[in-house]
Amino acid sequence: MNYRDIIERIHAAERAAGRAEGTVRLVAVSKQQPEERVRAVLAAGHRLFGENRVQEAATRWTPLREEYPDVELHLVGPLQTNKARQAVALFSAIHSLDRPKLARKLAALAQERGTSPAVFIQVNTGKEPQKAGVAPEEADAFIAEVRALDLPLAGLMCIPPVEEEPALHFALLRKIAERNGLEGLSMGMSRDFETAIRFGATHVRIGSALFGPRGSQEGAAQTPR
Ligand SMILES: *Cc1c(COP(=O)(O)O)cnc(C)c1O
Numbered sequence: 739m740n741y742r743d744i745i746e747r748i749h750a751a752e753r754a755a756g757r758a759e760g761t762v763r764l765v766a767v768s769k770q771q772p773e774e775r776v777r778a779v780l781a782a783g784h785r786l787f788g789e790n791r792v793q794e795a796a797t798r799w800t801p802l803r804e805e806y807p808d809v810e811l812h813l814v815g816p817l818q819t820n821k822a823r824q825a826v827a828l829f830s831a832i833h834s835l836d837r838p839k840l841a842r843k844l845a846a847l848a849q850e851r852g853t854s855p856a857v858f859i860q861v862n863t864g865k866e867p868q869k870a871g872v873a874p875e876e877a878d879a880f881i882a883e884v885r886a887l888d889l890p891l892a893g894l895m896c897i898p899p900v901e902e903e904p905a906l907h908f909a910l911l912r913k914i915a916e917r918n919g920l921e922g923l924s925m926g927m928s929r930d931f932e933t934a935i936r937f938g939a940t941h942v943r944i945g946s947a948l949f950g951p952r953g954s955q956e957g958a959a960q961t962p963r
Contacts, residue, residue, distance in 0.1 A: 739778040744948050751935035754796035762935055765812050765833075765924075767945035769951040778811065779948065780806055786945050788833075790815025792825050799828070814895075814924075814943050816870045819843045831856040833924045833943070835894040836870045838883060844897075856892040858924045858941075859884060861914060863907040864899035871896065877914045893922020893940065904930040908937035 749759045765788040776798070785808055789795035791845060795811060795949070803809050812831040822843045825832065835841060835857045848854035862871030871880045872880045877894070884891050894915050898907035908925050915923055926934025928947035935942065946952060 739775055739782075739786060740948055741779050741782040741873065744944060747932060748942065751932040755936045755938075757935070762939060763941045764948075765814065765943045766921055766943055766948055767814060767927075768798070768949065769815075769945065771949045773798070775949045776802070778862045780809075786810045786812065786814045788814040788945075789873070792817070792821045792828065796824065796828055812941075823847060826851065826855055829855050831858065831892065833858040833941075834860045834870060835884065835889075836860045836862075836872055837886070838880070841880075841884050841889060845889055848889060854890055856890045856922075857884065858893050858895040858922060859891070860895045860897075861911055863896045863910050864902060866899055869897065869899075874910060874914060878918060881918045881920070891920065893924065895924035896924075897927070898930070905933050905937060908939070909936050912938050958959050 747764055748764060752759050752762055763786060765786055766779055766784055767788040769790045778792050787809060789811060799809065799811055811829045812833060813825055813829040814833045816834050817825055817832060817840060819840055822840065826844065826847050832855050844854060844857065859877065860871035861874055861877050862869050862875055865873055896907055896911045898904040911925055912923060922940050924936050924941040924943065926939045926942035928944050931942040932946055
């Protein structure tokens with residue numbers, strides 16, 4: 739568990755970018771991590787966590803939230819429309835809005851509930867066929883569509899292709915956000931969060947650098963169902 743170390747690296751990156759310390763939010767991505775590691779980060783005082791699956795998040799966090807009622811959860815992974823109802827009850831932000839059908843579903847749920855998680859539109863900056871997200875050239879139109887639905891649009895999210903220089907992707911995401919007047923930039927993971935902060939990230943999503951590699955300590959990683 740490297741919580742202090744990661745916080746210090748985030749602060750250093752903020753200072754290097756001429757940004758105020760503590761302005762970048764750390765989304766601690768706890769997917770597939772053993773509970774004792776998650777508890778260690780909770781004990782260190784951190785309260786914002788990211789998960790990529792709705793069911794895994796519900797199983798883990800429903801009991802933990804009884805102990806830590808001020809925990810805030812963000813969904814960072816893809817969302818199926820038929821899981822949207824459960825997702826809006828669990829998460830205060832969804833980083834993976836990527837299609838009109840899901841936007842309409844979230845808008846209908848917002849109407850019904852009188853409240854909605856903040857949403858980030860995922861942009862497939864590398865145009866990778868296996869990756870979710872709208873194509874960069876479709877982003878402006880989709881942003882307008884989401885705004886017309888009255889969803890609380892916080893910003894944009896991307897996951898750069900593994901083999902490419904992430905800075906190019908972060909710069910592209912920021913450019914799309916700027917021309918659309920969007921503040922939020924969910925970008926930067928374990929291997930590239932300092933670069934992302936340099937390019938204006940407001941939310942960094944960090945898993946393995948914080949908790950350790952996923953899937954180690956197999957037995958402990960499995961939450962009983
Ligand atoms: C798993 C995941 C992360 C965290 O990845 P690390 O490389 O472990 O920091 C961030 N964002 C998304 C969307 C993820 O699925």
